[in-house]
Amino acid sequence: MKITQTPSPNFDARTLPISLLILHYTGMESGEAALARMCDADAKVSAHYMVETDGRIFQLVDEENRAWHAGVSEWAGETNINSASIGIEIVNGGHNVPLEDGSLPPYPDVQINAVIALSKAVMARHGSLTLLGHSDIAPERKDDPGEHFPWAGLAAAGLGAYPSVEDDRRILFTAGERDRGVSILQSGLAHIGYGARVTGIMDARTTAIVTALQRRYRQDQVDGVVDVMTMEIVKALVS
Ligand SMILES: [Zn+2]
Structure with missing residues (x-):
């Protein structure tokens, strides 16, 4: 897997073992804009990785360090999510930059395949991590990676559960x-x-x-x- 190193100054030391893998969308006009923001010391945000729409992978923060991607968040009683997680930003305009017809911009297959390969590589290093979206850990603030993100496809590739239940909308x-x-x-x-x-x-x-x-x-x-x-x-x- 080819990974381009684009170091960000926005990180500090972990205080917890890695147990979570958090997926985000960038929610910006372009991957370049998101990368520039995450490498800007004034922005004080980052992630360990960013995956472009064409499948290119960038690494901004070493996995052993604490990237700044989660913000105020909680999972299983833990609120220092940045210390406990690896963060992957996936380039997608999401709800902030919808298509002209108002729909959410699809995630290309080549990009999702890269996310799957990267996630598996991360888990090969750290053991089976709990796979979450930003909206899972900050449901009142965040809606990424969005209802257009193919969670079922990831589950089919062995990443995360996706229960099949009866379609009953009562x-x-x-x-x-x-x-x-x-x-x-x-x-x-x-x-x-x-x-x-x-x-x-x-x-x-x-x-x-x-x-x-x-x-x-x-x-x-x-x-x-x-x-x-x-x-x-x-x-x-x-x-
Ligand atoms: Zn996010």
């Missing part, structure tokens, strides 16, 4: 609802690793987490409403 809970079932849902989300709190109410945080879950596992309907299918996905991921 609604169980909507925003603001208070129900014992909401507590069960929240416990399940927390068990998976999401930063859910058991309140028994479909509060803003829970709705954001459900939206993140759907963005990843049920990409054709991302609305934060808990239907039977969403609940089944949570159950499948818990077990």
Whole structure:
């Protein structure tokens, strides 16, 4: 695998062992612009790697160091996600730079194949890491790598789970609802690793987490409403 070194000054020392692999989209007009920003000391952001639309891979930060890609985030009770993770930025305009018709710009196969190869190489060095999107760890702030990111394709390549459940859109809970079932849902989300709190109410945080879950596992309907299918996905991921 050919990797071009483009060192960024935006890193510091890890304080935790590596356990997570976080995927992002750049959300900018071009890969060059994203690379320039991540190598700018004033921007104070970076990632370990960036994957271009044509599959070229750039390394900005050594894996042993802590890149600055996660921001305020949480997974499985850990909030120092940068210390615990490797971050990969995937060049894609995402929700910030949609296509002319308003749809999200697709990820080319050559780019996804490079992401898969890079992720496997990272895991060969560090063991099986938990694969997450930025929206999984910061559901109230972030929506990358987006509902157009081919998580199912990655799972087919052996990266991450992608439970297959019955397509049942009957609604169980909507925003603001208070129900014992909401507590069960929240416990399940927390068990998976999401930063859910058991309140028994479909509060803003829970709705954001459900939206993140759907963005990843049920990409054709991302609305934060808990239907039977969403609940089944949570159950499948818990077990
Ligand atoms: Zn991100």
